[in-house]
Amino acid sequence: MKRRDFLKNASVFAGVTLLPSSVWAITKNAKLRTAHIGVGGMGAEDLKSIASHSMVEVTALCDVDSNNLAAAQKLYPNAKVYKDYRKLFAEMGKAIDAVIVSTPDHTHAPASIMAMEMGKPVYCQKPLTHHVTEARAMRKMAEDKKLVTQMGIQIHSWKEYRGTAQLIQSGLIGKVHTVRAWSNKNWGYDGPVPTGSDPVPSTLDWNLWLGTSPERPYKEKIYHPGQWRKLLDYGCGTLGDMGVHIFDTPYTALQLDVPKTIMTQCRKPNGFAHPEHNVVTYEFPGTQYTANTLKWVWYDGPKAPKKHKELKMPKGEKRPDQGAMFVGEKGRLLLPHIGYPKLIVNGKFEEFKFPELEAVDHYHQFVDACLGKTQTSAPFSYAARLTESILLGVVANRFPDETLHWDNATQRFSEAGANLLLDMKYRSF
Numbered sequence: 001m002k003r004r005d006f007l008k009n010a011s012v013f014a015g016v017t018l019l020p021s022s023v024w025a026i027t028k029n030a031k032l033r034t035a036h037i038g039v040g041g042m043g044a045e046d047l048k049s050i051a052s053h054s055m056v057e058v059t060a061l062c063d064v065d066s067n068n069l070a071a072a073q074k075l076y077p078n079a080k081v082y083k084d085y086r087k088l089f090a091e092m093g094k095a096i097d098a099v100i101v102s103t104p105d106h107t108h109a110p111a112s113i114m115a116m117e118m119g120k121p122v123y124c125q126k127p128l129t130h131h132v133t134e135a136r137a138m139r140k141m142a143e144d145k146k147l148v149t150q151m152g153i154q155i156h157s158w159k160e161y162r163g164t165a166q167l168i169q170s171g172l173i174g175k176v177h178t179v180r181a182w183s184n185k186n187w188g189y190d191g192p193v194p195t196g197s198d199p200v201p202s203t204l205d206w207n208l209w210l211g212t213s214p215e216r217p218y219k220e221k222i223y224h225p226g227q228w229r230k231l232l233d234y235g236c237g238t239l240g241d242m243g244v245h246i247f248d249t250p251y252t253a254l255q256l257d258v259p260k261t262i263m264t265q266c267r268k269p270n271g272f273a274h275p276e277h278n279v280v281t282y283e284f285p286g287t288q289y290t291a292n293t294l295k296w297v298w299y300d301g302p303k304a305p306k307k308h309k310e311l312k313m314p315k316g317e318k319r320p321d322q323g324a325m326f327v328g329e330k331g332r333l334l335l336p337h338i339g340y341p342k343l344i345v346n347g348k349f350e351e352f353k354f355p356e357l358e359a360v361d362h363y364h365q366f367v368d369a370c371l372g373k374t375q376t377s378a379p380f381s382y383a384a385r386l387t388e389s390i391l392l393g394v395v396a397n398r399f400p401d402e403t404l405h406w407d408n409a410t411q412r413f414s415e416a417g418a419n420l421l422l423d424m425k426y427r428s429f
């Protein structure tokens with residue numbers, strides 16, 4: 001089913017009238033009534049963080065796992081509970097003001113787009129979407145309807161990262177020609193494709209968990225919870241998981257748009273899971289903060305990164321397990337994930353002044369923006385471009401060692417086979 005048809009059917013199912021965003025407004029001094037989709041794992045954190053704002057009233061909770069739903073309901077007993085977000089929207093459409101989506105990646109776009117169709121502001125976890133076309137569609141809808149949106153990259157608002165972007169833009173290391181970034185996490189799987197099936201736990205609605213993705217038998221410890229990240233149909237591997245955080249600051253600092261070429265070195269595709277080790281090389285068009293072009297190299301897997309002179313640490317210093325190295329004309333800036341940056345010049349750490357900044361809470365910023373008091377720093381207009389860049393690297397892991405050429409204007413690769421992976425067919429469920 002096409003995304004458009006999914007939404008049409010879903011709106012009919014929901015029986016809701018779709019209102020333009022301008023009609024929606026919060027009355028002065030009224031609380032922001034929130035609906036939370038996915039309330040286990042990171043969703044539980046998102047729920048507490050949003051609810052910690054004094055102007056929030058948690059109004060609806062939704063999860064396909066009744067254990068996670070019960071745990072959330074214990075904390076917010078006045079909220080209505082659902083296992084199907086479509087039913088939540090149908091019944092609570094007029095009683096909610098904003099939606100938080102914290103499900104696995106394949107459900108980000110279906111749930112967020114439906115919420116935005118109804119004119120609701122959306123806080124959606126990272127990566128914004130599972131497929132490139134969904135990212136562009138989310139951006140377009142948010143912009144067309146002028147909705148408040150925020151992607152769940154909470155460290156985007158932290159002082160360490162905002163200050164680093166300022167330092168890079170101030171020319172601390174001159175124009176940047178390369179960024180090398182890495183994560184030693186392993187959200188890939190190189191083993192055999194599982195066979196057979198296990199009984200679906202009585203607490204899990206497997207059909208709703210699969211949502212718009214293809215039907216598949218349930219297997220314990222392979223999909224839910226959390227493990228779905230490793231798999232092509234639901235997640236985006238380590239690059240999609242950690243790359244969104246780690247590449248966010250370079251992306252902001254260097255004011256990048258989407259890349260021109262992408263090449264991944266990894267194992268052959270197995271049609272089921274993302275590779276356990278990836279080296280992804282991107283080339284981005286230059287900006288005022290970069291050389292003529294910017295090279296970005298991503299390394300993931302337990303032994304990442306591979307050795308490289310641009311990653312060499314000062315004598316006796318250990319490289320962080322995850323982070324990014326900006327390489328510029330006048331030196332290098334190491335940005336650990338998570339921490340403050342360190343300047344390396346001629347192989348040694350050098351002192352520098354870090355900008356003085358006020359703390360910002362990424363979640364509260366979203367709530368305050370919904371209340372008309374501020375703007376979000378990672379709206380979908382930004383998040384969609386960052387996510388698209390990341391996802392193009394994820395697509396490239398299906399074409400090892402082949403350089404893919406991306407055309408920003410037509411939103412197509414020059415390589416026909418890769419274009420088939422930009423979208424997904426939505427299942428009716």
Ligand SMILES: NC(=O)c1ccc[n+]([C@@H]2O[C@H](COP(=O)([O-])OP(=O)(O)OC[C@H]3O[C@@H](n4cnc5c(N)ncnc54)[C@H](O)[C@@H]3O)[C@@H](O)[C@H]2O)c1
Pocket residue numbers: 037038039040041042043062063064065068083085102103104105107125126127152153154208209211224225226227241
């Ligand atoms: N920003 C961060 O630091 C951060 C950290 C961890 C995870 N995440 C993101 O949060 C999202 C969730 O990751 P996770 O690790 O919590 O996964 P998880 O599998 O542990 O939890 C997902 C939750 O969503 C529920 N769920 C699944 N499908 C649903 C549906 N269709 N409707 C309602 N509920 C549904 C599950 O039952 C579970 O409670 C992912 O997008 C992930 O990338 C972000």
